[in-house]
Amino acid sequence: MILASMNKRSIVQVFSLDFPDWTCKIDEGSFGLVSAVWATDNRTILTTSELYLRITVWSLVNKRVSYIKNPKKASPGLDFSGDGHYLAVAERRDSEDFISVFSVSSWDLKTHFKTETSDLVSLRWAPDSTTLAVLEICTEVKLLFYCILGQLLSTISPYQTGLGLKSLAFSPTGQFSAAAFYDQSIHIIPYITWKSIAKLQHPNRIEFKELATLPKLDSDLSSEQKMSLVPTVYKEIEYKTQVLSENTMINLQPSGPLKVKQVKYEIVEKRPLDLPSLSPDPEKPNAKIGAGIVSFSSDGRYLLSRNDNQPTVLHIWNVRTLSLDSVLIQCEPITSAAWDPVHCRAAILTGTNKVFLWSPCVCVAVHMLDGTPLTHAMELKWHPDGDKFLILGKHNFLMCYVQSP
Numbered sequence: 001m002i003l004a005s006m007n008k009r010s011i012v013q014v015f016s017l018d019f020p021d022w023t024c025k026i027d028e029g030s031f032g033l034v035s036a037v038w039a040t041d042n043r044t045i046l047t048t049s050e051l052y053l054r055i056t057v058w059s060l061v062n063k064r065v066s067y068i069k070n071p072k073k074a075s076p077g078l079d080f081s082g083d084g085h086y087l088a089v090a091e092r093r094d095s096e097d098f099i100s101v102f103s104v105s106s107w108d109l110k111t112h113f114k115t116e117t118s119d120l121v122s123l124r125w126a127p128d129s130t131t132l133a134v135l136e137i138c139t140e141v142k143l144l145f146y147c148i149l150g151q152l153l154s155t156i157s158p159y160q161t162g163l164g165l166k167s168l169a170f171s172p173t174g175q176f177s178a179a180a181f182y183d184q185s186i187h188i189i190p191y192i193t194w195k196s197i198a199k200l201q202h203p204n205r206i207e208f209k210e211l212a213t214l215p216k217l218d219s220d221l222s223s224e225q226k227m228s229l230v231p232t233v234y235k236e237i238e239y240k241t242q243v244l245s246e247n248t249m250i251n252l253q254p255s256g257p258l259k260v261k262q263v264k265y266e267i268v269e270k271r272p273l274d275l276p277s278l279s280p281d282p283e284k285p286n287a288k289i290g291a292g293i294v295s296f297s298s299d300g301r302y303l304l305s306r307n308d309n310q311p312t313v314l315h316i317w318n319v320r321t322l323s324l325d326s327v328l329i330q331c332e333p334i335t336s337a338a339w340d341p342v343h344c345r346a347a348i349l350t351g352t353n354k355v356f357l358w359s360p361c362v363c364v365a366v367h368m369l370d371g372t373p374l375t376h377a378m379e380l381k382w383h384p385d386g387d388k389f390l391i392l393g394k395h396n397f398l399m400c401y402v403q404s405p
Contacts, residue, residue, distance in 0.1 A: 003045065005036040012036045012047060014060070026058055040084030041104055052077075055089065057107055066107055072097065074122050081129035086110065086148070088132055090120050099123065099132065101148060113150030117142070127174030128191065138163050143179050145194045154194035158187060166290035166308075171300040176319065178303055180291035186305060188322065198322045202291070202307040202315060206233060206273040206327060231324040233268040234363045236331050236356070263331070263354060263365050276329065277310045297339045297346070298386075302360075304346055306334050314348060316358065328358065336379045342386030343404065349377045349391065355400065368398070 004013045010033040014024035026036075032050030039046060045058045048071060055068040055078070071077055072092040079088050084104060091098040097120040101111040119137040126133060126145075131153065136142040141164035143156040156179055163182035170177045177189045179196075187196040241262050280289045293306040302325065303317040311333035318325040332350040339346050345359040355366045376394040383389060391398045 001042075003036060003038060005033065007033045007035070009033075012045065014045070024060060028056070039087070039104055040080045044104075044107075046078070068100065068102075072120060074120060076122060076124075079123055079125050080104070081125045082127050083129040085129065086125075088123055088125065090123050099134070099146070099150070111148060111150050113146070115146070116144060116152065116155070124168060124170070126177070126191065127170050127172065131191070131194075133168060133170075133177070135165055135168065138165065138182065140164050141181070143168070154189075156187060156189065156194075156196060158185070158196065158199070159183065163287065163290075167292060167294050169294040169296055169303075171296040171319075172298055173300055175300065176296070178294050178296065178305075180294045180305065182287065182290040184290055184307055184309070186291055186294065186303070186317075188319070200303075200305075200317055200322065200324075202305070202310065203324070204275055204277055206231060206275065207271060231327050233273060233327045233329065234265040234358075235268050235329040236263055236365065237266050238263050238331065262367065265328075265356075265363050265365060268329075275310055275313050275327070277307075277313075280309055293334070293337055295337065295339055297344050298341050299344050301344060302346075304337055304339070306337060312350075314358075316346070325360075326358065326363070328356070328363065330356070335377065338380045338382055338389070340386045341382050341384055347380050347382070347389055349380050351377055353377070355380075355391070357402075368400075 001017065002015045010028040012026040016022045026045065026047065028047055028049055031053060034048040034050055036045060036047045043059065043061050045060065047056045047058065052071050052073045055071045057066045057068065068089055070091045070093050072090040074090045077090045087102045087104055089100045089102070091100055097115045097117045099113060099115055100109060102108065103110050115134055117134060117136050118140060120134060121137050122135040124133045130148050132146045134144040134146060141157050141159055141162065143165050145153040147153055158181060166180045166182050168177065168179050175191055179187045179189060184202045186200040188198040188200065189196055239262055278288065280287045288308040290308055291305040292308040295304050301319055303319055305315045307313065307315070312330045314328040314334055314337060315324060316326040317323065328348065330350050332352055334348060335351045336349040337346055345357055348356040348358065353368045357364050357366060377391050378394065379392040381390045387404065388399060388401045391400060
């Protein structure tokens with residue numbers, strides 16, 4: 001079925017591909033409409049009214065309607081667990097934050113508890129569907145983990161003053177989470193203790209050996225293993241290549257070679273190496289500092305991050321050794337970076353007509369065909385099979401197919 005939400009008209013329509021004559025219309029009336037989403041059972045629709053007065057649960061099976069009052073405006077303010085059994089909703093009552101957990105099968109309230117936050121801005125289920133991560137407003141340095149019953153498991157607060165959490169990512173298996181803070185650090189948190197075990201700091205300079213690991217781990221490694229921890233630096237460079245012009249190929253006239261601008265990666269051996277970085281403007285809101293992009297690979301072995309005050313640099317960390325594995329230096333700011341959901345490789349966009357691919361063995365630049373109708377490539381999404389990905393531009397999109405490694 002297809003859900004179509006017309007927020008300005010406060011109307012939601014549902015269409016069936018199997019039964020074209022069947023239609024459904026939901027009208028929120030004077031309450032207005034902010035969003036409409038499918039529940040994980042694919043039989044229920046959740047609509048949020050304007051001013052966040054309530055969330056309405058519409059059943060397409062028995063036409064039953066129920067309400068969740070006082071939802072909080074957050075991003076996101078509701079989240080379904082990975083197994084699809086539960087829905088967590090952030091609420092605001094009497095100037096305090098609460099979380100309600102509902103069963104998707106019956107929509108009964110399972111848990112309702114108060115959070116130790118001054119202003120909750122987001123909540124996320126861990127992949128194990130038993131733990132909730134609660135994100136505090138960025139002016140507070142705090143990240144909280146709650147079990148499904150409402151018990152506080154851990155509070156991550158690495159420093160006292162300054163801006164707090166920037167972004168959060170979970171590994172696919174849920175064994176680790178990565179919390180990126182505005183101090184340009186990433187804290188690795190295991191699911192067993194929900195306590196930080198390592199701090200990965202984005203360097204401004206690459207020395208001969210740049211490690212972000214526990215001291216005892218460094219002493220336990222052999223000399224060969226220590227050398228493997230030295231990060232590889234790939235730098236995008238532009239060059240011009242000569243090709244035959246159209247007149248030369250067709251009319252056999254010596255009109256001269258045609259120079260085409262290309263790009264490639266070059267491994268930089270120079271040490272120490274200063275990475276390009278920007279100084280954030282304190283007069284502007286939403287400070288461009290800290291890791292705005294953080295993501296684990298499909299096998300959980302690697303973690304990529306883009307520090308916002310280093311917009312042309314991508315860091316790739318080895319989770320096993322908790323060290324910096326590779327650094328990619330681009331010519332243009334990185335707009336998107338995403339892992340293949342099947343294979344251990346990442347695709348990177350810089351808003352140009354090129355796609356960059358990284359894997360533990362190689363790093364390459366892929367040129368799109370001439371005349372490709374794509375401008376301002378801003379976002380990349382992989383297909384679940386890992387054999388193709390979608391590049392979203394400002395006005396159009398492009399489907400790219402890749403071979404399995």
